[in-house]
Amino acid sequence: MPIVINGVATEVPPDPRVSLLDLLRERLTMTGTKKGCNQGACGACTVLADGERILSCLALAVQYDGRRITTVEGLSENDTLHPLQQAFVEHDGFQCGYCTPGQICSAIGMVAEANRGAPCHVTADLAEETVVLTREQIRERMSGNLCRCGAHNGIVEAIAATYGDGAS
Ligand code: FES
Ligand code: FES
Structure with a gap:
């Protein structure tokens, strides 16, 4: 099953070491989610997984296979801000x-x-x-x-x- 990111099904990377944050920023060029400390201390990388807030720098992308991820890019509707x-x-x-x-x-x-x-x-x-x-x-x-x-x-x-x- 793919990860669904802001409503779009995305295959998980074959390398199981890739964090969800790096999948978003470096492989999907979705740079809205920020990398601050990269060790779970600052919250800059927070995204929603099935509505729950998680630190994407501490999450392996493969763990979220089949889950629904929402990033800041997924909050607005067309030109209307959340x-x-x-x-x-x-x-x-x-x-x-x-x-x-x-x-x-x-x-x-x-x-x-x-x-x-x-x-x-x-x-x-x-x-x-x-x-x-x-x-x-x-x-x-x-x-x-x-x-x-x-x-x-x-x-x-x-x-x-x-x-x-x-x-x-
Ligand atoms: S980048 Fe700081 S908590 Fe994830
Ligand atoms: S770190 Fe600059 S607005 Fe929060």
């Missing part, structure tokens, strides 16, 4: 933009986790079934995605405006 992409623009959620694809994919995966009621380090009541994405919750749940430009305040505001207690 609402979270638009919010990043409106809330100054980036400066250089290098961490941004990972931040956005991670946030979408994070929201799915919160919608399932998954607790995090700042969850006061573990029995709570509904997670309200306060700014504190967003900061904690997004703590695996670093921004060397220090755009974290704008990132949190963009996520809160789209999904959190700041959403209309």
Whole structure:
């Protein structure tokens, strides 16, 4: 079975050592997904696998045979940005933009986790079934995605405006 990347079936490379990140960037020239540390520490390479956020630098492409991968290139529809992409623009959620694809994919995966009621380090009541994405919750749940430009305040505001207690 092929990997389905942004809706397009793609054969896995025969070399089992190829990471999902290198498959995307170097073999498919899909450079939206960024390589920061290449060792699981920065979150720049975050993509979605069947809706779950994963670090593509730590994933072997062959492990995802038959799975559905979404990268930042797969979020917009024609010329219309995904609402979270638009919010990043409106809330100054980036400066250089290098961490941004990972931040956005991670946030979408994070929201799915919160919608399932998954607790995090700042969850006061573990029995709570509904997670309200306060700014504190967003900061904690997004703590695996670093921004060397220090755009974290704008990132949190963009996520809160789209999904959190700041959403209309
Ligand atoms: S490049 Fe994957 S976590 Fe940094
Ligand atoms: S916007 Fe530059 S690293 Fe985040």
